[in-house]
Amino acid sequence: MNLEARTASAMIRMHCRARHGAAGGLCAECSVLLAYAEERIAHCPFGAGKPVCNQCSVHCYKPEMRERIQTAMRFSGPRMIWRHPVLAVRHLLRSKRAPGR
Numbered sequence: 001m002n003l004e005a006r007t008a009s010a011m012i013r014m015h016c017r018a019r020h021g022a023a024g025g026l027c028a029e030c031s032v033l034l035a036y037a038e039e040r041i042a043h044c045p046f047g048a049g050k051p052v053c054n055q056c057s058v059h060c061y062k063p064e065m066r067e068r069i070q071t072a073m074r075f076s077g078p079r080m081i082w083r084h085p086v087l088a089v090r091h092l093l094r095s096k097r098a099p100g101r
């Protein structure tokens with residue numbers, strides 16, 4: 001699994017545990033969201049050089065999923081630095097980069 005997918009997965013899990021209370025896993029909606037995010041990331045035209053999704057020029061998420069992932073990321077973003085510092089820092093560094101480089 002690539003870094004973007006790992007970051008998305010960590011953020012979705014964190015949000016789900018705190019907000020939906022599913023013990024030891026994801027609730028049904030978040031499982032669907034995570035599978036969707038992984039699939040979108042796997043098919044990203046920028047491949048390994050992709051920017052983080054919220055800065056991407058393609059906007060490949062359909063609106064409903066985009067809304068859900070944004071909710072999870074707004075919640076988990078500030079918490080990432082404590083729970084997953086390595087992922088958080090690498091995500092930040094990549095968010096400063098332009099697409100395709």
Ligand SMILES: [Zn+2]
Nearest residue numbers: 016020027030
């Ligand atoms: Zn959930």
